[in-house]
Amino acid sequence: MSYLIAKPSEYIVITGRGIDDVKLAKKGWVYPLQSSWKFDISPMNYTFDVQAMSIEKLPFTLPAVFTIGPRDDEESLTKYAKLIATHDMSGRHVTELLKGIIEGETRVLAAGMTMEEVFKGAEYFKQEVFDKVQVELDQFGLNIYNANIKQLVDIPGQEYFSYLGQKTQHEAANQAKVDVAEAKYKGDKGAKEREGLTLRNAAKVNAETKIFAKAQSAAARQQEVKVDAETIIFENKRAAEVAEANADLAQRQAEWTKQAKLAQIESEKSSAIRDAEMNMLLEQKKALAETERLRGHDVAKATVHYEVSVQGANAEFYKQQKEADAQLYKRQTQAEGLQKEADAHLYRQNKESDALLYAKQKEAEGLQLMAEAQADYVRTMMAAFNGNRHGFHDYMMVDRKVYQEMGAINADAIKGLRPKVSVWTTGSNGSNVEGSAQPLADIYMMIPPLLDTIREQTDPRPRSRPIPSGVVSSAEVWS
Structure with a gap:
């Protein structure tokens, strides 16, 4: 029988008589027919060079450093204690286990992405690897405290990233030449385009404002x-x-x-x-x-x-x-x-x-x-109506019979009125005068019916003689 005390970063694991599974403690007695050991919960760094392949079948090396340690809660510590019951955290067994999990998840994730996506989305790729590895480590009570993925590296004989860098340099040089030529071209027409753009933008802003x-x-x-x-x-x-x-x-x-x-x-x-x-x-x-x-x-x-x-x-x-x-x-x-x-x-x-x-x-x-x-x-x-407001307005006027009502109102307004209409003609058929005297003849022919019409329509005095029915007055028709 012995009394054990753990360090601040250590725990004591006790198994044996009177204990169904394992018992975790910071200090306590170890009785006969019981066994015990200590383990440290300080995180450790693990460096891996993960070999992966993109969806285009292009292989690459992913250097990564993971800081891994057990979670400080009873359930996680129990899982971790069972994991290192026969191996310590820095032993080959645990290292190979972590390497297998990290390489497996990294390869599965890289196989579904193109090389361009892996290269440009480094942060996204890192977070996805971090999350998927963490899910697998939960069953051992382990936690990833930090993960650092370094720059992607070519595999010997596969110089994809080297060629990609050269391609980028040549494209930058060619683009610079093109930019110089375009700058000269744009300098000539820039003023005109700017004026047109200003007018278009002003019209667009006015329309949007309305x-x-x-x-x-x-x-x-x-x-x-x-x-x-x-x-x-x-x-x-x-x-x-x-x-x-x-x-x-x-x-x-x-x-x-x-x-x-x-x-x-x-x-x-x-x-x-x-x-x-x-x-x-x-x-x-x-x-x-x-x-x-x-x-x-x-x-x-x-x-x-x-x-x-x-x-x-x-x-x-x-x-x-x-x-x-x-x-x-x-x-x-x-x-x-x-x-x-x-x-x-x-x-x-x-x-x-x-x-x-x-x-x-x-x-x-x-x-x-x-x-x-x-x-x-x-x-x-x-x-x-496809946004045609005028068409919609005309349809509403017809559908609600506004035009019909306007016609009825106008008809009612003049209902009962008996306007007097006088018609006469001063054509050449009514006179034998020709030549330069024709205008004077037309004027003399127009005066009698004009006076008769004025008297008929404006004079309030009664007629001196009644006009028999069926006889057309000269004030009404003059020919």
């Missing part, structure tokens, strides 16, 4: 409709809360009024009762005094008078008490009626407020649904 302004206007309108609906809902809620507060205040005021009136009635009646009692006591004292005074002279007469007085006082007190009870009952009945009336009024106001709020909510929902349906309809029709 589109953005339209979109912002539509969004602002939608937001305004939404805010209006929310404002109406909030106002309805506030009105309902105010109505509820007013009803509660009315109820409390009715209760306070009832209590005040009851207290006043009780006070008045108590005063009346006390007054009656004091009167009765006063009468009794007076009767006693009178009895004592007249005892020797007329005892019987005084006694009768006393009894009569007592009975009268009792009757008066009883009468006043009954009147007070009747008045109290009446006040209580009136207070109960006011309470019930206030409750009914409050209930009615609550129901009216609920109905109004519900109606406003449904109206807001209907407006929102109508706006959404109209927006969907407009978007669908604009898509059907």
Whole structure:
């Protein structure tokens, strides 16, 4: 039996009698029929030259340095303790195990990538190798603390990266020559292209600005409709809360009024009762005094008078008490009626407020649904017209019969009017004059029908002679 103590970076593993699997400890007793050993959890560096091949069957060497050590938790340490039960961490067995896992995962990953992808995506390639190797090391309780993949190296006899560097140098030199030639060419036409580009960009910016302004206007309108609906809902809620507060205040005021009136009635009646009692006591004292005074002279007469007085006082007190009870009952009945009336009024106001709020909510929902349906309809029709707003506008005017209504309105506007139309001709067929006198003849022929037309259409005086039916007036037709 021995007592063992581990160093700060060490753990003690104990197996044997009384232990089902293994026991980890920093210090403890090792009893007979038990065995123990220590292991260090400090990470170690492992250097590998991984041989891999790309998807184009191009081999390359991947120098890598991994810093690997066990995780400091019970489950991982138990797995790690079983791994090195017969080998230490720096032994050949563990090194070969790690090398096999790293080379296997690296080769599988490189076989699915081109050489160009491996070369350009070094960080991605490194992270993928790191993640896939870590998954395999989890089953041994190991963790990769750091992984450093160095520059890819050619395999002897396969100078891919060397040739790639030479290719890059030659391409850079050739590109420099091309750049010089293009710079001269661009210098000649750069000014013209810049002016054209400026005009095109200005037109593009103007178009985008108009589109953005339209979109912002539509969004602002939608937001305004939404805010209006929310404002109406909030106002309805506030009105309902105010109505509820007013009803509660009315109820409390009715209760306070009832209590005040009851207290006043009780006070008045108590005063009346006390007054009656004091009167009765006063009468009794007076009767006693009178009895004592007249005892020797007329005892019987005084006694009768006393009894009569007592009975009268009792009757008066009883009468006043009954009147007070009747008045109290009446006040209580009136207070109960006011309470019930206030409750009914409050209930009615609550129901009216609920109905109004519900109606406003449904109206807001209907407006929102109508706006959404109209927006969907407009978007669908604009898509059907391939964004042609003029075509969509003409379709809407025809579909909603706007043109028909405009025609009907114009027809109704002139309905009942009887315009007078006068037609005459001054052609050559109506005159035998020819040559230079023809214009004068036309003027003289135009004057009579013109005067007749003016008189017919503007003169309010009646005709001197009625025109028989079927006869065409010269003011109407002149030939």
